Amino acid sequence: MITVNDLKNAELKGWLQGWIDLCKPAQVEFCDGSEQHYNTLCDLMVKTGTFIKMKYPQNSYLARSDKSDVARVEERTFICAKDEANAGVTNHWKAPAEMKAEFNQIFDGCMAGRTMYIIPFSMGNPESPLAKYGIEITDSAYVVVNMMIMTRVSQTILDRVDAGREYIHAVHSNGAPLGADQADVPWPCAPVEKKYITQFPDTREIISYGSGYGGNALLGKKCFALRIASVLAKEEGWMAEHMLILKVTNPEGKYKFVTGAFPSACGKTNLAMLTPTLPGWKVETVGDDIAWMRFNEKDGMLHAINPEAGFFGVAPGTSMKSNPNAMKTINVGNTIFTNVALTEDYGYWWEDGDVKDPGTVVDWLRRPWNKAWNPAGPAAHKNSRFTTPAKQCPVIAPEWESPEGVPISAILFGGRRKTVVPLVNESRSWEHGVFMGATMSSEMTAATLGGAGQLRFDPMAMLPFIGYNVTDYLAHWLEIGKHPGAKLPKIYYVNWFRRGEDGHFLWPGYGDNSRVLKWIFERCDGTAAAKETEIGFLPTEDAIDMSGLDVSDEDKKILLSVDKEGWKATLPQFEEWLNKLNKYADQGHPLPAEIFAQLETLKKNLA
Ligand code: OXD
Ligand code: MN
Numbered sequence: 001m002i003t004v005n006d007l008k009n010a011e012l013k014g015w016l017q018g019w020i021d022l023c024k025p026a027q028v029e030f031c032d033g034s035e036q037h038y039n040t041l042c043d044l045m046v047k048t049g050t051f052i053k054m055k056y057p058q059n060s061y062l063a064r065s066d067k068s069d070v071a072r073v074e075e076r077t078f079i080c081a082k083d084e085a086n087a088g089v090t091n092h093w094k095a096p097a098e099m100k101a102e103f104n105q106i107f108d109g110c111m112a113g114r115t116m117y118i119i120p121f122s123m124g125n126p127e128s129p130l131a132k133y134g135i136e137i138t139d140s141a142y143v144v145v146n147m148m149i150m151t152r153v154s155q156t157i158l159d160r161v162d163a164g165r166e167y168i169h170a171v172h173s174n175g176a177p178l179g180a181d182q183a184d185v186p187w188p189c190a191p192v193e194k195k196y197i198t199q200f201p202d203t204r205e206i207i208s209y210g211s212g213y214g215g216n217a218l219l220g221k222k223c224f225a226l227r228i229a230s231v232l233a234k235e236e237g238w239m240a241e242h243m244l245i246l247k248v249t250n251p252e253g254k255y256k257f258v259t260g261a262f263p264s265a266c267g268k269t270n271l272a273m274l275t276p277t278l279p280g281w282k283v284e285t286v287g288d289d290i291a292w293m294r295f296n297e298k299d300g301m302l303h304a305i306n307p308e309a310g311f312f313g314v315a316p317g318t319s320m321k322s323n324p325n326a327m328k329t330i331n332v333g334n335t336i337f338t339n340v341a342l343t344e345d346y347g348y349w350w351e352d353g354d355v356k357d358p359g360t361v362v363d364w365l366r367r368p369w370n371k372a373w374n375p376a377g378p379a380a381h382k383n384s385r386f387t388t389p390a391k392q393c394p395v396i397a398p399e400w401e402s403p404e405g406v407p408i409s410a411i412l413f414g415g416r417r418k419t420v421v422p423l424v425n426e427s428r429s430w431e432h433g434v435f436m437g438a439t440m441s442s443e444m445t446a447a448t449l450g451g452a453g454q455l456r457f458d459p460m461a462m463l464p465f466i467g468y469n470v471t472d473y474l475a476h477w478l479e480i481g482k483h484p485g486a487k488l489p490k491i492y493y494v495n496w497f498r499r500g501e502d503g504h505f506l507w508p509g510y511g512d513n514s515r516v517l518k519w520i521f522e523r524c525d526g527t528a529a530a531k532e533t534e535i536g537f538l539p540t541e542d543a544i545d546m547s548g549l550d551v552s553d554e555d556k557k558i559l560l561s562v563d564k565e566g567w568k569a570t571l572p573q574f575e576e577w578l579n580k581l582n583k584y585a586d587q588g589h590p591l592p593a594e595i596f597a598q599l600e601t602l603k604k605n606l607a
Pocket of ligand 2: 242264289
C-alpha cells in the first residue's frame with residue numbers, strides 16, 4: 001500500500017498532507033480501484049452495519065441513511081467565487097477566504113477515529129482528450145464504493161496526477177469524528193445546519209462537509225462534472241450540461257446521437273434507455289445525467305462524452321414498464337441500493353415498481369412496514385437510489401466510452417407542463433433554442449411553494465448546477481452558436497406531460513416517445529414535415545407516426561397546435577423570470593440582449 005510519502009508531486013503531496021494534518025484521521029488509505037478493495041470495503045461496511053448484503057441481486061448491498069440526510073441540500077450549497085455577482089442569482093454565495101477560515105475550524109479533527117480514503121478518479125474514459133481527473137479525499141467507505149461505480153478509479157490516474165497531470169481537488173467528510181469509546185452509527189453525518197457543499201471555481205476546489213448522500217458526497221457528479229466543469233467549459237470553449245445522451249437508429253440502420261436536458265424527476269433515465277414502440281427503431285444509451293460537449297474540428301459537430309461510469313437513479317417508479325433496461329441493469333447485480341425497502345428474503349422493494357404488494361418489509365427507516373397497516377409514509381424514501389454500473393445496461397451504446405465522444409445532431413429541452421406547451425417544438429435558430437432553454441419550466445403543483453399555475457423555471461435543467469452567473473452561462477451558450485465552421489445541433493422543446501381538461505395525459509409517453517424521436521431524426525435529415533408557427537416549427541398533423549396508437553384526434557390536435565392564449569398568458573412570467581436573472585447587469589453580468597430580443601419576437605408573433 002502506498003503512502004503520501006511515496007508521492008513525487010510536491011503540490012499533490014502538500015495538499016494531501018495539509019488535509020491529513022487538519023482532519024487527523026486514524027489512518028490513510030489510497031484507493032486503486034481494484035475489485036479486491038471494493039469487496040474489502042463492502043465487507044467492512046457489512047460489519048459496521050452501514051451495509052446489508054442482499055440475497056438478490058447478486059453482489060449487491062443496501063444502505064439506509066440517517067433520516068436527516070436523504071438528498072442534495074441546495075440551501076447548503078455554495079459557490080465560493082470572488083464576489084457575489086460572479087455566483088449570480090441562481091446560487092448561494094460565500095466569500096472564499098471566509099469559507100476557508102470556517103473550514104479550518106470545522107475540519108479540525110473531523111476524521112478522528114476514522115480512515116481517510118484517497119480516491120484518484122477520471123470523469124470520462126481516462127484516455128479521452130475530453131476527460132478530466134480528480135482526487136477525492138473522504139472519510140466514507142460508502143462514498144468510495146459508490147465513486148468506484150460512478151467514476152473510473154485507478155492507480156494509473158494517481159500515477160498521472162503524480163507526474164503532473166491537472167486534477168480537481170475534492171475533499172469530503174461526513175463530519176462525524178469518532179471518539180475512542182464512542183459507538184459508531186450506520187450512517188454518520190452532521191446536522192443540516194452544519195452541512196456545507198462548496199465549490200471554489202477560481203481554484204478548482206470542492207469541499208463538502210456533513211452529508212454522505214449522493215451528489216453532496218460523490219463529488220465527481222454534480223460538484224465536479226457540472227458546477228466546476230461548467231466554469232472550465234466556459235473558459236475553455238466547451239459545454240458541461242445536465243443532459244442524457246442517447247443513440248437512435250432507424251430501420252435502415254442509420255443512426256444519430258441526441259442529448260436532452262430535463263429537470264430532476266422528469267424521466268431522464270427512462271428516456272435515455274427507452275424501448276421504442278415503433279417497429280425497427282432502436283434506442284441505445286450513452287449517458288443518463290451529464291454530457292460534456294466539445295466541437296470536433298474534423299466534422300464541426302459538438303461531440304459528447306458521458307463523464308460518468310454508472311447510473312445513480314431514483315428507485316421509486318422504476319419498473320419493467322417505465323424502464324425495463326434500468327431494471328435489467330440493476331438485476332445483473334453489483335448494485336448499491338440506498339434507502340429502498342428490504343424484503344423478507346433480502347431483496348429490494350419500492351413504490352410504483354413491479355411488485356404491488358411486497359408483504360411485510362423493512363422500510364428505509366428500519367421499521368417493519370406493511371401496506372395493510374396503512375403506514376404513514378412510503379417504505380422506500382422517495383429519493384431512494386440505485387448505484388449501478390453503466391456497462392451492465394443491456395442497451396448501452398457501443399460508442400459509450402469512445403474517446404472522441406459522439407456527434408450530437410439534436411438537443412432536447414423539456415419540463416413538466418400540464419397545459420400550453422405542445423408535444424414538440426423545433427427552434428427557428430440556435431438563438432431561439434437558447435431562449436427555449438433559458439425559459440425552461442415546469443408547473444408547480446398546489447403542494448409546492450408558489451402554488452398551482454405558477455411556473456418553476458429551470459434554465460437548461462441547470463438551476464442548481466451552474467457554477468457561475470447564469471447570465472454569463474446563457475451568453476456562453478450564445479457564443480457556442482458562433483463557433484466558426486460549426487455544424488450545430490438542432491434544438492427542440494418537448495413536453496410528454498400535457499393533460500386534457502379532465503386531467504388525463506394526452507400523450508402515452510415512455511416507449512411512444514420514440515415517435516417524437518423519429519420526427520426529430522427525420523427533421524435533422526430534412527425529410528419530415530413541419531409548419532412554422534408563432535412559437536417555432538411544429539409537426540404537421542400527420543408528420544408524427546401515430547400508427548397503432550390510441551390517441552384521439554382531438555387530443556392529437558391539442559398536442560400539435562399552438563395555444564395562443566395560453567402562451568400569451570405565460571409571457572409575463574417569462575419576462576419576470578428573465579428580469580430576475582438580470583439582477584447583476586450593472587456589475588458586468590447582463591443577460592444577453594439576444595435573449596430579450598427573442599422574448600420580443602415571441603410577443604410580436606403572438607400579438
Ligand atoms: C440527480 C439530480 O440526482 O438531478 O441526478 O438531482
Ligand atoms: Mn441529475
